[in-house]
Amino acid sequence: MSNQKDETRKREECQQDTCCPFCYVMRTVKESEFCSHLYNAQIELLQAFKSLIDTRISSLEKKKSSTSGKKKATKIEVE
DSSP states (O other), X not given: OHHXXXXXXXXXXXXXXXXXXXXXXXXXXXHSSHHHHHHHXXXXXXXXXXXXXXXXXXXXXXXXXXXXTTOOOOOOOOO
8 A cells, every 4th residue: 555655646746847857758658649650650661661572572573584484505516
């Protein structure tokens, strides 16, 4: 019980102007949609890289399939 009262008192003090700047920033971040936006931005960034990688893979596969049919060894007789 005593611990809960102490924690409640500390939170009340922290909600006032006596809170340390780090605690204030962390509380503000948790209460806002900041983390949600960062998470969504991370997903978007990874999807952008995935798109680039998929495009490069398909271009390499097309290049491989087009060149594999054209190159054939030919026998040359040397005198």
